[in-house]
Every structure is written in C-alpha cells, then in structure tokens.
Amino acid sequence: MTATADAEAAANELMPLAEYLGSVLRRLRALPPLDLDLTQAHGNVLANDVLAPHPYPAFDQAAIDGYAARWEDLSGAGRVGSHPSFGRFEGGRPVRLNVVGDLGAASWRPVRLNPGTCFSVAAGAPLPIGSDVVVPVHWTDQGMAAVEIQHAPKRGSGVRRAGDEVAAGQVLAPAGAYVTPAMVATFAASGIGHVVVRPSPRVVVVATGDELVDVGRPSQPGQVVDANSHALTAAAVEAGALAYRIGICDDDPEGLRGLLEDQTLRADLIITTGGTGTGPGDMLRRVLSRRDPGRGAVEFTDVALSPGATLGFGTVGGEEVPVVCLPGEPGSALIGFEVLARPVIQLLAGAEPVFRTSVKAHLLETISSPGGLREFRPAHVAERRGGGHTVQPLAGGPYTLSGLAEANGLLVLGERVTTAAAGSTVDVLLFDRRR
Incomplete structure (x- = not known):
C-alpha cells in the first residue's frame, strides 16, 4: 500500500466534518431573549419581529x-x-x-x-x-x-404625508436580523424605545500549556509565545461576542478545572486552545474528558479536517456552560474557530445563517489537497469584471497562520479532492473583514 493510500485509509476512520458539526449544533439553543433599550440593542439579533406602533412621519x-x-x-x-x-x-x-x-x-x-x-x-x-x-x-x-x-x-x-415611509403595523425588521444603526433610527422614529433581542454571547478564552509565555518576547526552546488566546479573543469579538481573554493556564489538573469552573459564572461559552492531543503534556484533554458528577464532560473527536484534526466539545461546571476545545497550533486553532467556535457563537446569538457566506470561484492555480480530509486553505478572492469570482490560494499547511493574515476568504476542498486544477470551480467562504 502506498503512503497516499495509507493516509486516505487513516482519514476514512475520522468523523466527517459535516456530521460532527451537526452533532454539536443540535445540542445548543439560542440564549434567552432580553428587553434592551435601543442603544444597547445595537449589534444584537432581534428575537421577535418589530412592528411599527405608529406611522412615520407621524404627521404631514x-x-x-x-x-x-x-x-x-x-x-x-x-x-x-x-x-x-x-x-x-x-x-x-x-x-x-x-x-x-x-x-x-x-x-x-x-x-x-x-x-x-x-x-x-x-x-x-x-x-x-x-x-x-x-x-x-x-x-x-x-x-x-x-x-x-x-x-x-x-x-x-x-x-x-403621515405614514409615507412607514405605516402603523408595518414590519420594520424581522426576527433574526442584526440591529443596525439605521434600524435604531427607524425604531426610534416610529416610537419604539426598547426591543427584544438575543444577547451577545459572553465568551471566555483560555490558553493552556506549561510551555506558554505571554507576548512581547520571541519563542525560545521550551517556550512558546501565546498567540492563540489573543487571536481567538479578537475572532470572537469579530463574530459578535463579548469576549474576555483569561490568558495562560498551566497544565495543573486542579488549577485548570478550578479556573474553568470559576469562568462558568461569567460565560455563555468557554473556548480553550491547546492540550487536545494524546501526548504526555496534553493535560486539558485528560482533565475535561473525565466524567465527574455535576462537573460536565467534554468529548474529543478526531475530525476529517485539515489543518487541525482533533476538536473538543461539551460542558463545564454545574451550569453546564458549553466549551469548545481547539488545537494549540495557531493556524489550526484559527481554522478550528472558523469551522466550530464561530458557528456556535452565531447560534447562541440567534443569528441565521450560522455559517459564513460562500461563493463559487474560479481557481487561479493548481493545488493539491490531502485525501480524505476537508481542507480549509487561506485564499484571496476577487470579483471578476462582468460577474463571478476568482480565487488565489495562499500559504496553507504548516504556513496557514501567515496565509490567514493575508486572506479575505477560505478556499474549501472536499474530502475526495486530492488535486484541484487551475480554472476549476471551487467553494470559498468569505470573511466579512474590511480590506
């Protein structure tokens, strides 16, 4: 059997990404709605249709x-x-x-x-x-x-004339819509001071590992700079969460468990990074997969995903706060955030759809992909004159982090794709970042 065949056989034992995401998202529900004033409601998702109680303009x-x-x-x-x-x-x-x-x-x-x-x-x-x-x-x-x-x-x-722009009883915005500044103005002009929204999820980010040191210095043997907790906190904010970076937690079992349980009082979701493997230093997996009564448990799954094949999901503490466990390698952690943590945040916030917008694009360069794995590769997407899109692959594999820094999208190659030829049509997830 060739090395490629061996790799594909091993990949076939992994859980397909779509199946894994479905199993996770079915366990979650949107956060309970809150009645907020207009200024506080901006950026949240409406829990109900908003109807105009009065016409606008209110008079001729x-x-x-x-x-x-x-x-x-x-x-x-x-x-x-x-x-x-x-x-x-x-x-x-x-x-x-x-x-x-x-x-x-x-x-x-x-x-x-x-x-x-x-x-x-x-x-x-x-x-x-x-x-x-x-x-x-x-x-x-x-x-x-x-x-x-x-x-x-x-x-x-x-x-x-009265009611020219908005008639009394008209739907100003449907449930599931994000509250924008223009919506705030329309609601206020129509006589609305409060709306019922899904609150922005409170997300706590923790990096684990004895080897981690904080930013401001280069890595040395035995030390790794904690880039992940900073990046994942920023990613959670970009996804619409109220995100808090706890920082670095050492591989101390009781300290790790105690820290996570303390955070359940302030979090709707906990994201960890590091320790998802089965190596001697991967303490997080051993601590969180232990099923203690009243303390929750996390299941770690080998997913047919490239980069970063092992993801964790479960609950922590008596409040059963959801926890997402991502790999420690920075590029893999950010891809894991995109495919798992971001949809979880969107679902908790009541947003629809929970996944990023995708487009079909013409590939500008022939690339190879690991068989049996769904690969997410950084890419630059451009609109073509006359319609449609083109996509230029950027650095992936061990260089995913540097590729993501330049990317405005993620090129998606399915499990059965080993080679994608230049000129072929591929799926691309679009980042909603300003460029």
Missing part, C-alpha cells in the same frame, strides 16, 4: 425649506420647462402670495391655509391644513410679508 410635514401653499394658487407661475419638478403651467409670470406666518419644526399649533396665502416653513415643520405643496426657497424672491413664486412645482412636491 414639509420635506424642505420653502413656502407651504395650495397648488391651485400656483397655476399661473413660471413657464413650461424641462426640469422634472416643474409643473406644466402656461403664462410665464410669477405668482404673488401673502406670507401669513412662519412654521418651524417645533411648531405645534394647527393652522389653516386660506386661498392666496402661504406659510414660510422649515424642513420638518407640520404642514398647514389645506396646503399640498412646498415651493423651494430658490424658486422665489424669498419675500417675508409677501413672496413672488417664479416656478410651480408638481402637486405634492416638498411634502411628506
């Missing part, structure tokens, strides 16, 4: 600064013109109207417009009863007691 109002008038009084103004806002009126002479008052956005007393008169109005001011047009200031001589109007706008121009 001027859309521009100008003069509120009756359209019938302007029928002799201006001439036939090509401007799209000009009315088609004959005569070519200005119309003179008496200005009987000024209305600002703070005006509240109802007033009525009589024939041959107008009101000077500011944008947002309530319209006088009987008016159906607002003439822009620059189409007039800007008179104060009386005004000459050179051009007649179309009937209804410069006017916003």
Whole structure:
C-alpha cells in the first residue's frame, strides 16, 4: 500500500466534518431573549419581529425649506420647462402670495391655509391644513410679508404625508436580523424605545500549556509565545461576542478545572486552545474528558479536517456552560474557530445563517489537497469584471497562520479532492473583514 493510500485509509476512520458539526449544533439553543433599550440593542439579533406602533412621519410635514401653499394658487407661475419638478403651467409670470406666518419644526399649533396665502416653513415643520405643496426657497424672491413664486412645482412636491415611509403595523425588521444603526433610527422614529433581542454571547478564552509565555518576547526552546488566546479573543469579538481573554493556564489538573469552573459564572461559552492531543503534556484533554458528577464532560473527536484534526466539545461546571476545545497550533486553532467556535457563537446569538457566506470561484492555480480530509486553505478572492469570482490560494499547511493574515476568504476542498486544477470551480467562504 502506498503512503497516499495509507493516509486516505487513516482519514476514512475520522468523523466527517459535516456530521460532527451537526452533532454539536443540535445540542445548543439560542440564549434567552432580553428587553434592551435601543442603544444597547445595537449589534444584537432581534428575537421577535418589530412592528411599527405608529406611522412615520407621524404627521404631514414639509420635506424642505420653502413656502407651504395650495397648488391651485400656483397655476399661473413660471413657464413650461424641462426640469422634472416643474409643473406644466402656461403664462410665464410669477405668482404673488401673502406670507401669513412662519412654521418651524417645533411648531405645534394647527393652522389653516386660506386661498392666496402661504406659510414660510422649515424642513420638518407640520404642514398647514389645506396646503399640498412646498415651493423651494430658490424658486422665489424669498419675500417675508409677501413672496413672488417664479416656478410651480408638481402637486405634492416638498411634502411628506403621515405614514409615507412607514405605516402603523408595518414590519420594520424581522426576527433574526442584526440591529443596525439605521434600524435604531427607524425604531426610534416610529416610537419604539426598547426591543427584544438575543444577547451577545459572553465568551471566555483560555490558553493552556506549561510551555506558554505571554507576548512581547520571541519563542525560545521550551517556550512558546501565546498567540492563540489573543487571536481567538479578537475572532470572537469579530463574530459578535463579548469576549474576555483569561490568558495562560498551566497544565495543573486542579488549577485548570478550578479556573474553568470559576469562568462558568461569567460565560455563555468557554473556548480553550491547546492540550487536545494524546501526548504526555496534553493535560486539558485528560482533565475535561473525565466524567465527574455535576462537573460536565467534554468529548474529543478526531475530525476529517485539515489543518487541525482533533476538536473538543461539551460542558463545564454545574451550569453546564458549553466549551469548545481547539488545537494549540495557531493556524489550526484559527481554522478550528472558523469551522466550530464561530458557528456556535452565531447560534447562541440567534443569528441565521450560522455559517459564513460562500461563493463559487474560479481557481487561479493548481493545488493539491490531502485525501480524505476537508481542507480549509487561506485564499484571496476577487470579483471578476462582468460577474463571478476568482480565487488565489495562499500559504496553507504548516504556513496557514501567515496565509490567514493575508486572506479575505477560505478556499474549501472536499474530502475526495486530492488535486484541484487551475480554472476549476471551487467553494470559498468569505470573511466579512474590511480590506
């Protein structure tokens, strides 16, 4: 049997990634909803449809600064013109109207417009009863007691009627939508001060290993700089979580178990990195896979995934807080976050879909892939002129970390793919990062 055949045979004993993710995600539920004020709700996922309790605008109002008038009084103004806002009126002479008052956005007393008169109005001011047009200031001589109007706008121009933009009872945003700044403005304008949302998951990140040292120094023999806890905390924030970096925990069984159980009081999800293997120093796996009553347990699974084949999932502590265990190699840890931890965060937050957006793209370079494993390789995706996408593979394998630093997507190669030829169509997950 060849080395390739041996590798594929070994990969066949691993759990397919799709099967593993399904088994994990089916065990989770979105966090219970909370009623939050609008500012706090920004960035969260709506738990219910949001309906407009009132119309917007709430009353007829001027859309521009100008003069509120009756359209019938302007029928002799201006001439036939090509401007799209000009009315088609004959005569070519200005119309003179008496200005009987000024209305600002703070005006509240109802007033009525009589024939041959107008009101000077500011944008947002309530319209006088009987008016159906607002003439822009620059189409007039800007008179104060009386005004000459050179051009007649179309009937209804410069006017916003009550409910024009949002009708009472209209769905402003559906359940599952992220609350954006524009949504916050729409909710507030429609009379909504609070909305029911799924809270952002509180995520605690812990790196484990006696060999780890904090950032600010290079690695030396017997020491490895903890890049993972910093990177995974940033990744959790990018995924919409409230993330807290605990830092480094030594391979002390009781200390490790105690630290994780302490964090269950502040966490909706715990992410660990390191110690998922079966080597002599992989204490985390031995501690968390032990089934102690009332303390939870984690199952470690060899998954058909490249890079980073071993992932852990289970619960910790009496509160049974979910825990995701990722490999210690930085590139593998970040890929593990993308395929497992990020979907878990999205599900807890009530977001749909839980996976990143994917596109089909034309491969620019022939690449090989390990048989029997679903490979996620850093890539740069570009839109083609005329439509579609191209994808340039970046460094993978042992160089995945440096490849991810340049990537704006992940090229996905299935378990049966050993070679992907240039020009072939492949799947790519898109990062939602600004480039």
